[in-house]
Amino acid sequence: DIQMTQSPSSLSASLGDRVTITCRASHSISNWLAWYQQKPGKAPKLLIYKASTLHTGVPSRFSGSGSGTEFTLTISSLQPDDFATYYCQQYNSDLYTFGQGTKLEIK
C-alpha cells in the first residue's frame, strides 16, 4: 500500500503569509495527487487535482506542484477563510489513501 505523509502536522501563520505544506508518498505516484481543505463540522472541498490543476472556483492563491513522491500545496497570501485542515490524497493505486492532515491555525 502507498503511505502518504504530510508535514508539518500543524502550522501557525499570519494573514498575508506564504505557506507551504508538503506531502510525501512512500512510492512514486506520478502526478496522481489531490489536495482538499476541510473546516470543522464540514465536508472536505477539492482544491487541486493531478498535483497542480486548480479545481473550478478555487482562488488562484492556491497552487500545487510536484511529481513522483514529493508534492507541495502553497497558499501565496493567507486569507481569513484559509484557516482549516488540509489533506492530500493519492490516486495512483487502487487504494486512495489520504495523508494525516495539516492543521493551519492563526498565529
Added chain:
Amino acid sequence: EVQLLESGGGLVQPGGSLRLSCAASGFTFSSYAMNWVRQAPGKGLEWVSVSFGGSGTTHYADTVKGRFTISRDNSKNTLYLQMNSLRAEDTAIYYCAKEIDTYGLGADQWGQGTLVIVSS
C-alpha cells in the same frame, strides 16, 4: 446543482450490520466514480471504498475489505455501503463523494455525512 444525500447511519452493536445510502442528483450518476470516505471523531479522513463509473469496478481499503460492500443502482442514482461485522473502530462520519471523472482523480462533490456509532 449536484446533491449527495447520505442516510442510514445510527447506533449499532459490535458485530452488527448497517447499510448506508447516498442519493445523488444533478449529474449523470452512472458516468462517475463514487467513493465512501469516513472520519472518526477528531481524526483525519480515511478513504473506504470506490465504485468506478461505467465498469462499476470496486476497490476497498484493507481495514474494511471482506466486511464492507459498495454497490450502486444507476437506475435509482443511489450509492450504497453494506457494512457487516462492525467494530468500534468503524465509528465515524461516513461521507459519500463524487469523483470528477469515471475513475479517481479528485472528489469534487461531497455529501453532508451520516454518523455511524458502533457501541454496546
